[in-house]
Amino acid sequence: MRAEASLASEREPDAHLISCETGEGIEALREAIEVALTAKDDVIEVVIPPKDFKVRAWLHEHGQVISETTGDDGNCHMQVQLSDVDIGKFRAKHPELEQVSINPAG
Helix, strand or coil: CHHHHHHHHHHCCCCCCCCCCCCCCHHHHHHHHHHHHHCCCEEEEEEECHHHCHHHHHHHHHCEEEEEEECCCCCEEEEEEECHHHHHHHHHHCCCCEEEECCCCC
């Protein structure tokens, strides 16, 4: 059975062998799923003033924070990878915040 599964996975580059007994292959499968689910996400750059720091929590919860720094002016500068749906939600909730798409999904 394992030999048949191994041959099948060689023919299908997106196939992943996993073991229910040992858990072998589970982490590679999880990573492949994450890559597939985020392949079309965009990265936006956002400047958040101190009075709006609750927005940081939303971005951490809904996206993958790539970078985050706080300037001398107290503003938080973030680069965040978000799905199109979450970018739409973010822009609808916070149109006043400076936002720039730095790598739109192709």
